[in-house]
Amino acid sequence: MRIRGLDNKHPPGQQLCVQKAAIEAQLQQTLTARSALGLDDWLDSLSVEDRQIIRLVYEEGYSYQAAAPMVNMSKTGLQYRIDQICKSPYAYG
Numbered sequence: 001m002r003i004r005g006l007d008n009k010h011p012p013g014q015q016l017c018v019q020k021a022a023i024e025a026q027l028q029q030t031l032t033a034r035s036a037l038g039l040d041d042w043l044d045s046l047s048v049e050d051r052q053i054i055r056l057v058y059e060e061g062y063s064y065q066a067a068a069p070m071v072n073m074s075k076t077g078l079q080y081r082i083d084q085i086c087k088s089p090y091a092y093g
Contacts, residue, residue: 046085049071050081050085052071053067053071053078053081053082053085054082054085056070056071057078057082064078064079064082
């Protein structure tokens with residue numbers, strides 16, 4: 001019995017190449033969008049602690065509840081800190 005992937009038009013090795021190319025294209029689009037929005041400049045303007053908070057919640061997808069202990073804060077404290085970070089004048093360009 002053969003195990004087949006979702007793509008039956010390409011052999012497994014070629015499927016990996018197609019998937020890799022798609023991921024690389026998506027990554028390039030993300031990097032281009034970040035640059036166009038000035039997101040990297042904004043992140044660079046933040047303190048190391050604030051950048052870590054933003055990375056955990058918005059890039060890695062942790063909930064406030066899960067991210068809070070990682071930065072030694074309560075969930076409410078983390079929510080407040082994110083509000084303050086996003087209200088900073090530089091956040092609006």
